[in-house]
Amino acid sequence: MSSSEPILTVDRLSVRLPPGADRTHAITEVSLSVAENELVCIVGESGSGKSMLANTIMRLLPESVTTDGGRMLFGGRDLCTATAAEMRRIRGADIAMVFQEPMTALNPLRTIGDQIGEVLDIHTDLSKADIRSRVQSLLSDVNIPDPLRAAKAYPHELSGGQRQRAMIAMALALDPKLLIADEPTTALDVTTQAQILKLIRELQQRRKTAVLFITHDFGVVAEIADRVVVMQHGVVVEHGPAKQVLRNPQHPYTRQLIAAVPPVAAPLPRKLSDETILALSGITKTYRTGGFLGRGARVTHAVRDVSLTLPKGATLGIVGESGSGKSTLARCIIRLLDPDAGSILIDGQDWARLSRGEIRGRTRQMQMVFQDPFASLNPRRKAAELVAQGPIIHGTPRHQALAEARELFELVGLDPSAADRFPHEFSGGQRQRIGLARALALKPAVLVADEPVSALDVSVQAQVLRLLTDLRERLGLSIIFITHDLRVAAQICDLVAVMKDGVVVEHGLTGDVFGRPQHPYTQALLEAIPGGDFARTAQN
């Protein structure tokens, strides 16, 4: 493969950021090449400059950001010096791009067929009928079920995976020499992700396209890459054939990223307490929307008859894909939502029957950590105040609560001197630590964590998970841990429950469920983990 002529050669490319940014260059002297029929992955965490590189190749940079030295040779031409008109001909026809979020990349007011047809209409002289049949063959190429109907559908009428298939069909419409895919599977569920990855790999091999695939996930790399380019802070720290980099990483940053891809197998089982701290039985939550006097109403069974127990000091993982009802269940447990039926027993007290006022007095027993570290902290409060809020509500004098907040800062690994800063002055991982400190300030017995690490970079994810494990030991916490990522669940949970369409389909010890999955859905989930084989073999 490496013997064939490179389609794109990036040579010591630098991109300058406007003054006032956190560094002078987004990309510094990056060199890489992509050959025909080759899939190159660019891996890096947020801020590594990997998306900026993709936009530079497409010459889609904001005006304040400029290339600053280097060349990008594509088909014997330097893209850095191409005119705007030349770039318009190259984009779409020679280099195509697939974005992370298909919903925002597609025009919501036009049908899928119309939007794919437009690409052909602009760049070719095909007749209307020819365009229509090309659109059909493209849609069947990307394995969309019922391509005739999909062509007439609007973006919101398709599922996330189908939308991404349509985006790929659009990108491939003109047989581009190079396809740039910018995190195309990050917004998708794990089973859908596996299908899309397989599709991209197949299409690439059938059409001999060169693919530049941008991702943050080494699991994805293990799944599809021929060669890997690892980026950190705008610099290429390591590159080489995928197998070599994965098996034998040279740069410490690469090693750190690979280590952060957790093995799927569960850690050694811990001894679980016989004492149950939280017992759920028959939790049911149904949403009814629309409909007047019951006519035409849509009923959604978000959670159906869920019964689980959490032993004292254990971590119970609730895993499932989007729409499985796991977040609704979490919100029912902590009574942000009122369950329709069932009981939530903590210390012999049924939380499902308590009134809102009674819950307010008992919030010390159970606390929650939220998913989004940006949305879950009030932007107008200082970090120390956020953490001290809970104890102040429950009657701790203000100065004492603030002093305790500083101690908690140390506990969750934050600098206590940062306590006077506002949330936007912290990074995502630090914010999640503040959220954790806020929950711990009330010294809860049970912690409900709703996707606490899914918005974080992998290396930060690993740190926060270590912190959680450590705190669990030190404070004797019992944790309900909601996640869509089975690798994360395998890392931290003693017990897991797999949810699908509001129902727990399988639950038990993590080692049992992940090692010998009984339910077909659990098996499908485990099968779909990107780089699953790599992760399984790497630990041996």
Next chain:
Amino acid sequence: MGPVKRYFRSPAAVLGLVLLLIVIGMALSAGYFYPRDPLALAGRPLIWPFANPRFLLGTDNSGRDIAAQIFHGARISLLIGGVATLIAVTIGVMVGALAGFYGGWIDNVLMRITEAFQTLPNFVLLLVLVAVFGSTLTTVTIAVGIVAWPAPARLTRAEFLSLRSREFVQAGRTLGMRDTQLMLREILPNALPPVIVYAGVVMAVAILLESALAFLRLSDANVASWGNLIGLGRDVLRVQWYVSAIPGVAILITVLAVSLVGQGLNDALNPRLKQR
């Protein structure tokens, strides 16, 4: 960078503040420069501006000093604008917060009432209120406040609707906060910036509404307001246009200043805009 520093980075905001300070300065110094009753006869009627050094801005059709009326009128305009805005924003924020936070039938009832107020043309409603309750300074101010509350209410409701489901509000709930604490301490500070900016608009509208009333001679005739002066000038508009034009410019400058300050405050108070 603190909010004060950020405010002063914007030239428009600084200009607005300077203009507003000039108007406030006029209001405060009116008693010093023009200690006599501004509505008392001072000299020959209809002296053009700059024609007589005693009357720098001339006199109106009954021989009263225009400059004195402009200085004293600044007090009235700021008073009416300020108090009416306070009334409108207070009612608006309370209604909007309750409707947005609780939703359901509370929202339905409050919003139907708001719509009832909005469907009536502002000025007609104002005329009715003044016709019923009389046209003293107090009733005019309250009437303007009552007319202007629906817009801040809708704005506050929209902010509350989007903020109440945010995770930090849910976090506050799981910490055990009461509804009032959630509304006042968590949501309101985040919902206020657009309302503060809009308060500038409300204040401008309040000043204009009072002027329009005065132009129709329906405002309190016993106080020296800019609107009253414009109303008087109406009789001599074609020749001695300055009688109406001078208070008109004063209103224009005040309205502009208030709007610029409101916008500047929004940019300065919002810490998320820091990076821009």
